[in-house]
Amino acid sequence: MLVSALFALSVKYSDINFIPIAFLPASAFWLLDGYYLRQERLHRKLYDSARKQQEAEIDFSMNTSEFFDDVDLWLSVCFSRTLLVFHGFIFLTITVGIFLI
Numbered sequence: 001m002l003v004s005a006l007f008a009l010s011v012k013y014s015d016i017n018f019i020p021i022a023f024l025p026a027s028a029f030w031l032l033d034g035y036y037l038r039q040e041r042l043h044r045k046l047y048d049s050a051r052k053q054q055e056a057e058i059d060f061s062m063n064t065s066e067f068f069d070d071v072d073l074w075l076s077v078c079f080s081r082t083l084l085v086f087h088g089f090i091f092l093t094i095t096v097g098i099f100l101i
Helices: 003-013 022-052 065-070 074-078 081-098
Strands: none
Touching: 003 074, 022 074, 022 081
């Protein structure tokens, strides 16, 4: 939505300088989505670990640090198939918009 607003400002004021600014929020949201996807994967590992334990052994800790080696790094998750398709399309749209206007 923020990217669309920057495109609208660019067209309204006939100023192409608004369009490259659209890369900033697009990048920020891509990195943020990658961070939350990694957190989700870490918590899934934590859940699977707790699920396999006996009820008396579960400590109800939400510390996911023991699973850091089992889950891809943050930037690797940012380039996972789902995020790459979604956010890559946004980046492609911004790039095409720069060349068309």
